[in-house]
Amino acid sequence: MTQLSTFSRRQFLAGVGASALTLPSLTDAFGNPLPTAQPGRKLGIALVGLGSYSKNQLAPALQQTKNCRLAGIVTGTPAKAEEWMKKYDIPKANVYDYKTFDRIADNKDIDVVYVVLPNSMHREYVVRAAQAGKHVICEKPMAIMPQECQEMIDACKKANKQLAVGYRLHYEPFTQEAMRLGQQKVFGPIKFVESSDGFRIGDPGQWRMKKALAGGGPLMDVGIYAVQGARYVTGEEPISVTAQFGPKTEPQKFKDVEETLFWQFQFPSGAVSNSTTSYTAGVERLYASCQDGWFELSPAFGYGPLKGRTSKGPIEKPIVNHQAMHMDGVCEVLLQNKTLPDHITGAEGMRDVKLLQAIYQAAETGRKIDLKA
Structure with a gap:
């Protein structure tokens, strides 16, 4: 963010202003009307890690989103897998553990992997998600050390996939x-x-x-x-x-x-x-x-x-749902085959x-x- 570079008016309008909120009459910070949901299918999101943030915030928010949906889960706890399958009608084919995670590459129902793990695990699963051919959202902080961040950015670039970070407040x-x-x-x-x-x-x-x-x-x-x-x-x-x-x-x-x-x-x-x-x-x-x-x-x-x-x-x-706004905003850009604005990416x-x-x-x-x- 050298003077207004990250949050310039152009990028702000392209990114934050592009988010799809719950009410089509809402406007962004500059008074521009916000778009409604994109036509066509919703992008499928798989949550990696079913801790409190996934359970209490992300999964409920995905019941309100217009451009994406909860399509899959990754967990090391079989009991959680059963609970989530029943609660959110997730097919067994879309449920993975950490050993089978890489098989997600063959699942066309999942477009985006959202990494919601302890900070030290972000690099590994962002890299593996990119290698599996999926776009990625990673919770913040993005990693522990800058070198890990660079490896994550490089992996997504090599796979020609986009990397977003969970900056939900940029859409609030x-x-x-x-x-x-x-x-x-x-x-x-x-x-x-x-x-x-x-x-x-x-x-x-x-x-x-x-x-x-x-x-x-x-x-x-x-x-x-x-x-x-x-x-x-x-x-x-x-x-x-x-x-x-x-x-x-x-x-x-x-x-x-x-x-x-x-x-x-x-x-x-x-x-x-x-x-x-x-x-x-x-x-x-x-x-x-x-x-x-x-x-x-x-x-x-x-x-x-x-x-x-x-x-x-x-x-x-x-008053709006931060997580729904954030995920809808990211997925709207992906659905349009556009590049995510710098202020929410790995950079x-x-x-x-x-x-x-x-x-x-x-x-x-x-x-x-x-x-x-």
Whole structure:
């Protein structure tokens, strides 16, 4: 996102504005009408990993989508497979485990593979999905290290398949409005951004608390939302970062990953941002102080409903299903045989992963990290 490059007006309208929402009368952040469902068949999506996000968000959302449908599942738990087959009328031929996954190449009923696995497993299954001849959606963060991201991008390019990352908020009306307000300088140039996301985590035995699987703690989970928020309201790439680990108030629980992390970005325009992510306390806010006013979203990053206001009054936008909008938007582009906009692809995913690793480097060394290179 060198000054507005990732979220330029042209790309924004081509990508975010192209998403098919639940109501055809809705408009995107620039007031353009949103298209309805594409004519013809829906693309079949197979969910890889049937954890809480697939169960509680993606599968229900796929019952509301216009351009795609739940066609298959990949799970290592036979009981889950039986449950999902019955609940969603999934044929046995479209059910795979991790050993039989590559046979998905022969299944013409499945067009897109959605990887919803622990972060450390994203690279393997994105590469295997591409090699099987399927388009891919990968949950964020895209991977743990930038090199993994590049391997994923290269595999999809070699297979002539497209790779999207699960940036659902790019299709969400309140977020689109925050992008517009910031990037179009509606209240003048942005001076300061607060972008933070955290919650109190439950089960200490879950994969998110294991560095080998997650790559880190809250930064590698909800922290990416805070990174994204600062980037998409400014429309700029940060040029430097400083960061600090918070204290470990529960050292036994957080022996493998960080508990809280703070970081500060500087942007080319002179804007600065301050962010917090945590597994020990709740915070969910995106606030921008501008030369002539301010705007904020709070809640800003959850599954909704989001809320917003500005120095001139409340932000009024429709409440929609984020996941349905995201998957419909991606699949609409695929159905039209067009190229996915940069801001939701692997290129954007790799930008974030580079920043996540730079934040860790800054916190570990106590130095300001130059991001201009």
